[in-house]
Amino acid sequence: NIFDDADIEKAHFKLNLNALSLDIDEISNFIPADIPVSGNFSFSMNASGKLNHFFTKFDNLSIGNSNLNFTAKIKNVVDDNRTIDFDFSQSVFFKSNLDEIIKKLEISSIPDFGQMNINQLKGTFKMDTIFSKIDVISSLGNITGFGGINIKDTLFYSGNLKYQNLDLAKILLDPTLPSNLNGNIDFTGSGDSPESIKIKIDMNMFNSKIMNYSFNNFIINANTQTRGKIQIDTLLINFGSAFSENDSISIKQAKEWTKEKISLNGFIDVHAMKKPMYDISCFVKNINLAELLQNKNLPEFFNADFQLKGEGFEPDSINSIFNLNINDWKLRSKKLTPFNLSVDIQKLDNLNKKVQLTSTIGDLLLSGQYQYSYLFRKLLNDIDKLSDFSSEKIHNIFPEKSYESIPSPQMIFSNIPQKFDLRFSLKDNSLLKEFLLIKKLNSDLFLECQYYSDSIQTFIDVKDFSINNFNYSDSINTISVSPVKISSKIKWNITNSTLIEPDFNLKINSRNGITYNDLSLSKINTTLEYDKNELKIKSDADFNDLIQFDLNSNFQASNNQLAIQFDRLNINYLNKMSFAVKEPLLMLFQNNQLTINKFKLLSDKLDLIELTGSVTEDTFKDIKLKVTNYNLEHIWEFIPKDEIEMGYELKGNLDSLIIGLNGSHEKTDIDLKMYLSKLSVGESYFGNIKTDLSHRNSNLSGNLLFYTPQKDKNRDLLKLTLRKVPVNLSLNITGDRFYENNPIDFSVETTQFPLKILSPFITDIKNLSGFADIALNMSGKGLNNLKYNGFISYNNTQFLLDANNMNFSSEGKISFNTDTIKVEKISMKNNPNDLAGGEVITKGKIILDNLKPKEFDIKVFSNKFKILSQASMKSMPSLYGDFVVSFGPKPIRFYGTTESPYITGDINILRAALVMPNTTSTDIKKSVLKYEIKKDSTVEFTIVPDSATKLVTENLTPNKTKKKTQKIKKENSFGDLLDIDVGIKFKGRFFMTLDITGIGQLFAEIGTQNPEDELRYVMKRGSTESQIYGTDIYVKDGSSLKLIKMLDTKGTISFNKGVIDNPGLDLVASYKGQRYKADDIEKYEVKMYIKGTKNIPVISFGYSINDVEGTGDSSRINENALLLLTLGKTKDELQNSQTSGGMDLKASASASATSLASTVASSALTDFVQATSFIQSADIDIGSSLQNLDQARMKFSGDIKGIKWTLG
Known part of the structure; x- marks a missing residue:
């Protein structure tokens, strides 16, 4: 072992590594990784130093589009004092590249930061400390600043961060929190539990927005210097002008300067977590809540403060007081009244608690022993x-x-x-x-x-x-x-x-009650009691001041059924009709079926209403409704008089009505039996009606019999037999009730039916009497294919025709079938007192197409017939008098089609004496004569209306009403389609008394020069005016006009527009008089020319003296002519008169001499004026025209023995 004694941590090394497109997935096949990552990397790495202290640098670490630069200094690797200095500055990292790296981890909670530009990210990491500086830009926002954490002994943390355009929706992955936050935060603190935490936070956000809420500053200044006590020195939300940390103002200044703000301060002491204490005050100033929260139904100006002080957060441990005062606020520009709210929540001894709420709009007090969470x-x-x-x-x-x-x-x-x-x-x-x-x-x-x-x-x-x-x-x-x-x-x-079965009772009392729109319920006294499956209801009330009811009912539920019993039920309708139970009403509801075992109601207006049977939601079974002995006069008590005209005269009795129902609601079998007796309308007695109808399979059948009871045998007047009428009278139907294409078959027949019965229903005639026989049979497949036949004949018929107020008799027969109505003969005769032998006869036929008239040809014959009489004045005040005509040699013929109808024929006027009075209003004035003797011996006379009398307006049209006429758009009627060509001859004498508006009365005999001369009255189809052709109508000799004096009249009268009561005029009326002047007799003549129409005449005058025509302008001629007609002198002659004499004014002046049409202007006055000079001047004021001489005024003046006088 060559390294057995070597001090390897002190050995120097140097490492250079370059990688191009390094595939992590391939490497992981040889070197398994604890964290599975993916991706393709390229980088250049340099490392040098000792194992215990070395330096590492990554240049251009490329992952897709991302490019990272990383350096690190690592010290004390082999001992517990390890230190790492790192730096990621000047790097770019894309979220899409991160997703590729960690795709095997299936992590979806990383915010989408898009492209992250890391301008600076460096710091130091030790075993108990981390410190970093940051300057990062991404789609989440921008952050710069520093921060650090020390956990060596006690947790310590501090930092200072600035942020821009921070979007919480992307950071928290919550789309409901779109935001744009800008500001800075400075914090220092220590501790990791509520009891030990100490922290100080200073934060200022400006020009920011969260969701739809915008604010210009959000300032928090808080600390926990005392253990567990969070002191909020400042929480300020500013909606006014923004200021940032660069503005050199203090928090105190910010509070004072901010005009639109929410400010909060106070503390929360969580040292004892089971019972924390708090004291928080908040002030709201000049806030526009409508704009802030984007809700126009909130105040646009709001000033308020609230305080919350107490202890405990857990409901059953709370002792706190909350006060809210809204002092100044506006909603929709309207200032609202101040609002105050105080809530006092107290926990007393044991479980006793009290909640007391006091406010401007109401109060609440809840006290007792309860636990909030359990109680709710x-x-x-x-x-x-x-x-x-x-x-x-x-x-x-x-x-x-x-x-x-x-x-x-x-x-x-x-x-x-x-x-x-x-x-x-x-x-x-x-x-x-x-x-x-x-x-x-x-x-x-x-x-x-x-x-x-x-x-x-x-x-x-x-x-x-x-x-x-x-x-x-x-x-x-x-x-x-x-x-x-x-x-x-x-x-x-x-x-x-x-x-278990509850016990329940409810009482409701109210005098004035409840009103909902047009519905009201008053005088309510109701009690409900429920005990042991039994509900008892006692109630009385008044509904809409129409129906008063009083009931005592019992609903017993047992064995899946409901027994219903009404021991008392009283109903009163408008104090006109009342109902009461004869004995307890019994009903049973079971298996969705209501069975009516006993239902009998008594009434003060009928004997009995009884109902029995069963009904379900879709069927009837043996339902039977019976009503007996109801007087029909009581019906009209419930109908306003202005809604029915003759119903109040209906009398009779409903002896019995029985209705039976069986079957489904969609296919109901109905039986109806009804007996009506002693029916009459006014003085017309009808008789009795017996009805027996049946409804099966959407067909109605049965009969209705109208009869009069007699000792031996009832006399049948009318019988309606329904053999088959396709109508669905079921409760629930789909489609139309009447089946238009199904077979229909019924008939009507009468024998000597008394027409007097129909008199109340026919408005144009009165006193109808007589008898009719009718037979009508109708059958077919649907209304559009009906076939029918029958006849109507009547005889001994008498009636008064309202149109002319004359009595007539009539008889006739009309037969008809599907295609034709044949008028075999209709005779209408004058009453012998009006015209003996006067008769008009009508014959003809009407061809039908689908029950509608298509063609017709009807002729009217008469040798003589009286159309008007003196009695016609009642219904025709503008035209009345005797008027007798005949038709021939051509009868009046009405023929053609409904699109092109014609009227032709000849009318002969046999005798006429017509009166055409004025129908306009006339003022009747009574005047008195007043006089005053002045200092200069002048006497002034004045005629004034008598104050003791009233102005009387006589309306010469009795039927005229004061109803406001409504403008009705004229539509073409059948009359507009008529083409009329009728010849008219004046066979007999035609006298006319004609009141010419504003002038006087014309007594005239009119006619043609030859009785055989014919006038033709023509009205072409589509024309708005008629035409008169043929000879003229002359005013014959002996005719006269009464205007102050009687004037002989000649001329013509025309009816060019077919208007009988307003004829055209072309008349000359003349008056010839004489007067004595200087032992000589002078002759004078006044002529009056009348043109225009009766209602709107056009008048002018002329005169001559000894055949010398008067001269001057038209007004001068008119005035002289009227003075000659009235006084026998012209205006100049009156002024130049020097004859002395006397005058008696007593009678003439007091009779209102100011009216030309008055009797003052008489021949006696004329003779008097001609013989004296007491009247030296006369003036006539005729206004702007001569259209209405009744409104002309005359003024006289003169001298009586040196005393000057004036009149008028």
């Missing part, structure tokens, strides 16, 4: 047990195939009873309303209850739960409760982890 588990277990018990009970009565009982987990019960008293109140909800964006929320709640539980029983006593006031409102719902008092007790035992 016990409460949850109680809820599970009650839920399991309820579910099992419900399942026994209502079995479900999918039901599976899941037993609650077994719980180890404590031998120590748990009990507490709880008091809770909620008083101010303004803050909740603001945070929850609730339109309205306020409440006043109070709860007081007791709880006791041990290993075998549990007892809960809700002594008082009062909702003194609760109002909630949002954009959809509104809830109001005020006030409600609730009390309840529940007790149950547990044996072998199984809950």
